[in-house]
Amino acid sequence: MASFKQETNKKWSVQFYYKDFTGKTQRKHKYGFNTKKDAKLWAEEFIRREEGNINMNFESLYEEYISDISQDLRESSLKVKKNIVEMYILRYFRGIKLSKIDSRFIMKWQVEIKKRRLSDSYLSTINSQLSAIFNYACRVYNLPNNPCKMAGTMGRKRKGNIGIWSQEDMDAFLEAVSDKTEIRYAFFLMYWTGIRVGELLALTVSDLDFDKGTLSITKSLNRTGGRDIITPPKTEAGIRTIHLPEFVLAEMKEYCDKLYGRTESNRLFTVTKSHLEKEIKRGAGIAGLKRIRVHDLRHSHVSILISRGVNIGVIAKRLGHESIRTTLNTYAHIFDEDAKKVAEILDNGYTGGNE
Known part of the structure; x- marks a missing residue:
């Protein structure tokens, strides 16, 4: 009482x-x-x-959800998640009891969100954020089912339209930005290692081991609230050692020799993500290439590995993916294109049982 x-x-x-x-x-x-x-x-x-009464209001569930996951997410990732929920979800679900939210309610919400004319990939992201909250309710508060799954998806994840540069494209691009030494080497390293931009910006000189021929990925730089924050990679798999080919080692040795006054604990590249985005547009324009995002250099690296027959498990580990499934889902269209060559390979190797 x-x-x-x-x-x-x-x-x-x-x-x-x-x-x-x-x-x-x-x-x-x-x-x-x-x-x-x-x-x-x-x-x-x-x-x-x-x-854990499912007659609680949606915002109560959301508060518990955020409280539980906040320790496992980067500050920047948590901020993005909160912004999506507060802008596109909470205003529709506030004050509604969980027991009253069914698939029909979700479908009506989807109709309202679609009126905003957002991209398909962003609609999918919004829907996934809501579904994650209800998955939490099912797991923690014994909600009988996730109404988002019953309502169906909204939008679609971006697949098949990932920007990719061939090696010839990249050579032309690097020539176009060769007037800026640090920029050229930053893009060169991203293309030939597939590392994320946050991982690139967090690298220190000591992360390059020329004796072992490796690059250590142990941290990531993210800009949040106007300040740079160094954090561990998103997952344990993100902490990894990447073996570098000789030509990459030679290029990076040349770059490090130019870093007068920097100690091993200093950042290898002092540029910002926004500056890299500006430079990739500038270089693409000069070289006459189709424009891609900085992150697409990671996809370009994967495309090279797949085309040269590198094992999917090796690719997943090099990228820092937690599972092969992530790699397969992300690059399914590239694998599909490569799979077309299988018939030709089998034809060329077929002997008809004859010696």
Whole structure:
């Protein structure tokens, strides 16, 4: 039973007991409500949330979800997730009880979001964020099913339209940006290693081991709230050692010899992600190439590996993917193109049973 009190400042407070997730009885005292009704509604919702009652409001579930996942996400990733939910989800679901949200409700929400004329890939991302919240409810609060799965997807993930440069394209591009030494070597290393831009920007001189011929990826740089933050890679698989071919080692040795005054703990490249984006547009324009994103250099690297018959497991490990499935899903269209050559290979090797 909750007790209510109007304080000297005319605000209301509420005090009550509840059982936490361990089954222990706890006391809760909350101040600052404008009315007794507000205090009562808050106390009832708090208890529903603590008990895992699916009659809790959607925003209560969202608060719990964010609280639980915040320790496992980078600050930048958490910020992106919050922005999507607050802009496209919360305004539609606020105040709605979980038990009232079914596939029909989700489908109506999808219709409203589609009116905003967002890209297919972004629609898919928004839908995935909502589905992740309901997956959490199914796992933690025993929600019978995920209404997003029953409603179907919205938009589609971007597949098959990844920008890719061939080696000839890259050579032309590097020539076009050769007037800026650091820029040229940064793009060169990304193309021939497939590392992410955040991983590139976090590299220190000591991450290059010329004796072993390797590059160590142990951190990533992200800019959040106007400041640079160095964090570990998103997953354990992201921490990896990449073996470099001799020509890449030679180029990077040449670059490091130009770094007068930098110690092994200094950053290998001091440029920013936005500057790299500007430079890839500039270089593509000078070289007369189709424009691609900086991240597409990673895809270009994979394209080279696939075309040269590198094992999918090796590719996944080089990229820092947690599983081969991630690699297959991301680059399915490239594998499909390469698979067309299988018939020709089999034809060339067929002997008809003859010696």
